[in-house]
Amino acid sequence: MSVTDNRRGLWRRSSHSVNGNCVEVRFDPVQALVRDSKKPGGPILAFPIAEWKVFTSTLNKTRSSG
Structure with missing residues (x-):
């Protein structure tokens, strides 16, 4: 994981926000x-x-086994 300063482009926010x-x-x-x-x-x-x-797949599996 690294930190970057690129702020261009479309940002997406969760519908659960x-x-x-x-x-x-x-x-x-x-x-x-x-x-x-x-x-x-x-x-x-x-x-x-x-x-x-991998991260989002793991979250989805955890949520569905809830």
């Missing part, structure tokens, strides 16, 4: 960029696409 308290994510060809929706000018975390897919 309450009062804007969530993270936003944006994808480029090689990474998923994640930032705090309350501080869009703050730091951005960058995850390789393969790691992001």
Whole structure:
């Protein structure tokens, strides 16, 4: 995981967001960029696409086995 300063592009927010308290994510060809929706000018975390897919897959499995 690394921090990057790239703020261009479309950021997506979860439909489960309450009062804007969530993270936003944006994808480029090689990474998923994640930032705090309350501080869009703050730091951005960058995850390789393969790691992001494992992360979200694990969340979905955990949620469905609930």
